[in-house]
Every structure is written in structure tokens, then in C-alpha cells.
Amino acid sequence: MMTTSLQLKYDIKDIALAPQGKQRIEWAGREMPVLRLIQERFAQEKPFAGIRLAACCHVTTETAHLAIALKNGGADAVLIASNPLSTQDDVAASLVADYGIPVFAIKGEDNDTYHRHVQTALDHRPNIIIDDGSDVVATLVQERKHQLADLLGTTEETTTGIVRLKAMFRDGVLSFPAMNVNDADTKHFFDNRYGTGQSTLDGIIRATNILLAGKNMVVAGYGWCGKGTALRARGMGANVIVTEIDPVRAIEAVMDGFRVMPMAQAAAVGDIFVTVTGNKHVIRREHFETMKDGAIVCNSGHFDIEIDLKSLKEMSSEVKQVRNFTEQYRLQSGKSVIVLGEGRLVNLAAAEGHPSAVMDMSFANQALACEYLVKNKGSLEPGIHSIPTEVDQEIARLKLVAMGIELDTLTAEQEIYINSWTAGT
Structure with missing residues (x-):
């Protein structure tokens, strides 16, 4: 049932589950150092001030940290579930009660409820959509073309969603930039595989x-x-x-x-x-x-x-x-x-989804992709855009630092050799 608490609208199973959810969110954060660094920077710089954001994601302890980072960055954000069985109800309750983030997600919600929540996300008139499977984007394009003018762009983190976005582009209906988070090296090499x-x-x-x-x-x-x-x-x-x-x-x-x-x-x-x-x-x-x-x-x-x-x-x-x-x-x-x-999805229906250590990189990509859309407002062509290589590299570097792992660096002689076409053998 839709309720209101402290002027905050939400649709979750039970707000009383919040204490348990907060404890689990904090536990997951122990394994998410990269997103924590981004969250701290966002809190200082407020890159999303004045930005309305709708996120359609699996509502898990890991997603909670992405939502918190975006809110700390100034975003006016709402969160809905991307899969009827992927919501962790205690996490949804904590995001509402402890972090003031509107959540519309209930584990086991029927298809009608799921589609109603998609409409709720679009009622927010988002400037940025974070999608997981492109249901929100597809609904926007098919049913709410008048809202396309509000949209700076979208980010997509699944192979399924990217396939749908490519189909939209072929059909000439992708009139906005879409960030391909799924194909970032620090996403699919690790999130998808491990x-x-x-x-x-x-x-x-x-x-x-x-x-x-x-x-x-x-x-x-x-x-x-x-x-x-x-x-x-x-x-x-x-x-x-x-x-x-x-x-x-x-x-x-x-x-x-x-x-x-x-x-x-x-x-x-x-x-x-x-x-x-x-x-x-x-x-x-x-x-x-x-x-x-x-x-x-x-x-x-x-x-x-x-x-x-x-x-x-x-x-x-x-x-x-x-x-x-x-x-x-x-x-x-x-x-x-x-x-x-x-x-x-059996890993979310019957278990808790991916370990937080790997989602640390995936959601770092999501957060930085959203920032990229804001920084490049008006300059990105409609279509699908890759995560910049330097962003991928920085996420990997931060993860290694958090793990206490050091890398070699090229010597001056090696720098010259690797960038020369005359050196040969």
C-alpha cells in the first residue's frame, strides 16, 4: 500500500524492518571501498544538485550504497525494483526510514504492481534513468514521449538492457544518450563472471x-x-x-x-x-x-x-x-x-545477489556514468556510449588500493620503447 511518512511517499512491505536493513547495509559497506570514496566526493561536490533521478535496480544492500551516494551528491532520487523477486524488504525499509530515499519495491510483487512502480518512477519526471533491463526506458519511449525533453540520458548495466537499447537505436527511437555500463571492463569482467x-x-x-x-x-x-x-x-x-x-x-x-x-x-x-x-x-x-x-x-x-x-x-x-x-x-x-x-533470477530470488565486493565496481561505474551525463549535458549525441577508459582504469586502481595490491610502473626507457615505432627488436 502507498503510504506517506514525513512527507515521503513509498510502497514497501513493512517500515518496521528498517533496523535489520540498516545493519545489513552497513555490513555490505565494509566491502565497498570504491563506492565509499565516490560517495564522500559526491557529498562535497554535489554533482547532481537539481537533478531528478529514477533508478530501477535490484533493491539489495549493495544497491543501497549506490542510492545513498546519489542522494549525497544532491540527486532527487526514487528507487524501484527491476525484478519482482529481487527486493530485500528490510533494505527497502531502511532506505526509506534511515536515509530518506523513496522506494517502491516489494519482494514478490505481482506484475501489475511492478508496472505501476515503473509508472511511478516516470511520474518523477527523471532527468537521468538508471535501468536494469531497460523496462523504464522502453516505457518512457513507448508511452511518455512528452517527457523525453526532460531526459539527459540513461545508464544500463545488463546485457539484456543493452540488447534492447541497440534495438531502439536501430529503430530510430533512441533520441538520447545511453551509457553502456554493462560493457565496462570493471563491470562485466568481474560482476558477470565472478x-x-x-x-x-x-x-x-x-x-x-x-x-x-x-x-x-x-x-x-x-x-x-x-x-x-x-x-x-x-x-x-x-x-x-x-x-x-x-x-x-x-x-x-x-x-x-x-x-x-x-x-x-x-x-x-x-x-x-x-x-x-x-x-x-x-x-x-x-x-x-x-x-x-x-x-x-x-x-x-x-x-x-x-x-x-x-x-x-x-x-x-x-x-x-x-x-x-x-x-x-x-x-x-x-x-x-x-x-x-x-x-x-535465482541468485536474487533464492539468495542475496552478487557479493558486495564485486558490486562495488559495478555501482562505481553507475555512479560515475551518471556524473558523466551531467558533466556532458548537451554535448553527447543520441545513442549508446561506452564508459570512458580513464574511468574504468580509475575504478580498477581504487579497488587495488583498497585491496592493498601494488602495481609495477614503466621505467622512462620502457615508456619511450612502448610508444616508439622505430625501436623494433
Whole structure:
């Protein structure tokens, strides 16, 4: 229910959860030194004074630090959930009660509530949108063209969202600059690979408490998220099978030591299936038909369309919850298929998402991308823009400093050599 406290509008589960949320937010901050430095600078410089900002993100302890940094920087910000199962209700409560940030997010919210919150974010008439999957941006372009004049730009941190933005650009409707946070080196090399790799297995284990060693785990997609998931699964003793449509990625998976085969073959031998493609119906009717009894399927891509749950339900005589975030579909043939987290992001539905140490870099990119949009107001062309290399490098440098790791530096002789075309061998 929409309520008001101290003139602050919000829509969360329970404001009384705030003390627990604040404690967890503070714990996450211990592992986020880069964002803390940025937050301190923002508090002094106020780069977002007069800027209205709408953030559509997973409402977690890590996201809380991004929201706090933006508010400290002077932003008039609102926060909504980017996924109905990714909200941590105690964090949402603390952001409202302790930090004065309007939050519209409830774990388990239905689709109608989710879309209402998207509209609420746009009611804020944002100058900057932080998006996770491009739902807010797509809604703005389709339904609220009159607000485009307010927009300085958007930042996007997911592969799925970047794919949608590229489609908008091809269709000629991307009339504003969009910062491609997802492809920053300090984002996808670490967040996608190490964050998704660890948090996906965390979600699977919390939901099922199964032993991964000796199991056949099928990873659909060998992008950075798939690589991380496959790597971590192998580290836990699983026998990993990769499915791919890209021949280069398939070769890479083979040379990384994984079996590669079509999903039609993998379906018959897999014990656990993880989709990380960002595409639709990667696991569908014909695959369910050949799966083992008790096969476990989950998604760590983005939207809940990677697994064709509609067809699975049509094939089933019974669906029941057997553990938290774990549903058993009893097929008419008699065997069962287990679905985790309703086919949504298993690492956020059944666990807590990425570790804060890796989100430190991702959200540093988000914060600095927003600052870049403000500093370059009016000079950026419509379209998709990469994070500047110097920003990427600075985030990595700050992270290494926080970790107590030192680098070599080039000698004067090496500087001359590396920048010369005459030196040769």
C-alpha cells in the first residue's frame, strides 16, 4: 500500500524492518571501498544538485550504497525494483526510514504492481534513468514521449538492457544518450563472471540444499555470466555441459574443458540446468519431455522468459511448492521437473545477489556514468556510449588500493620503447 511518512511517499512491505536493513547495509559497506570514496566526493561536490533521478535496480544492500551516494551528491532520487523477486524488504525499509530515499519495491510483487512502480518512477519526471533491463526506458519511449525533453540520458548495466537499447537505436527511437555500463571492463569482467558465478550457485544451494559434486550441470550460454557459472560449478565438482549458438563461444567452452552440445541432447543427461542467455524459451516443451525425473531448472539471465514455464504448466498435472522458492511440476507422464525462483533470477530470488565486493565496481561505474551525463549535458549525441577508459582504469586502481595490491610502473626507457615505432627488436 502507498503510504506517506514525513512527507515521503513509498510502497514497501513493512517500515518496521528498517533496523535489520540498516545493519545489513552497513555490513555490505565494509566491502565497498570504491563506492565509499565516490560517495564522500559526491557529498562535497554535489554533482547532481537539481537533478531528478529514477533508478530501477535490484533493491539489495549493495544497491543501497549506490542510492545513498546519489542522494549525497544532491540527486532527487526514487528507487524501484527491476525484478519482482529481487527486493530485500528490510533494505527497502531502511532506505526509506534511515536515509530518506523513496522506494517502491516489494519482494514478490505481482506484475501489475511492478508496472505501476515503473509508472511511478516516470511520474518523477527523471532527468537521468538508471535501468536494469531497460523496462523504464522502453516505457518512457513507448508511452511518455512528452517527457523525453526532460531526459539527459540513461545508464544500463545488463546485457539484456543493452540488447534492447541497440534495438531502439536501430529503430530510430533512441533520441538520447545511453551509457553502456554493462560493457565496462570493471563491470562485466568481474560482476558477470565472478558475481554471477558465485551467486547463482548460492541461490541453487539455498533453494535445494543439494550436493553439486558429481551432478551434470547444463549451462545455457557461454557469455561472461555463463563462463562464471560454469567455472564455479566445476570448482564445486559438477560435470559441466555448455549449450551455445555462437561458434566462437562454443570453441572457447570446449578449450576451457567443458562439453558442448545442443540443448536437445543435454536435456536428457542434465541434473541441473541454468539459463544465462537473455533470450526467450531456451528450455522449452521438447526439452522438458526428455529430462530426467527430478531435473532442476533455473535462470540466472534476466527476465523470466528463458524457461518456457507456460508450456511446462500445460504439461503438468500438479504444481506444488516443496521448499522456499522451489516448485515441483509433476508431469502427466509421472516424472517431475523442479523450478527454482519461479524462473526469475535465482541468485536474487533464492539468495542475496552478487557479493558486495564485486558490486562495488559495478555501482562505481553507475555512479560515475551518471556524473558523466551531467558533466556532458548537451554535448553527447543520441545513442549508446561506452564508459570512458580513464574511468574504468580509475575504478580498477581504487579497488587495488583498497585491496592493498601494488602495481609495477614503466621505467622512462620502457615508456619511450612502448610508444616508439622505430625501436623494433
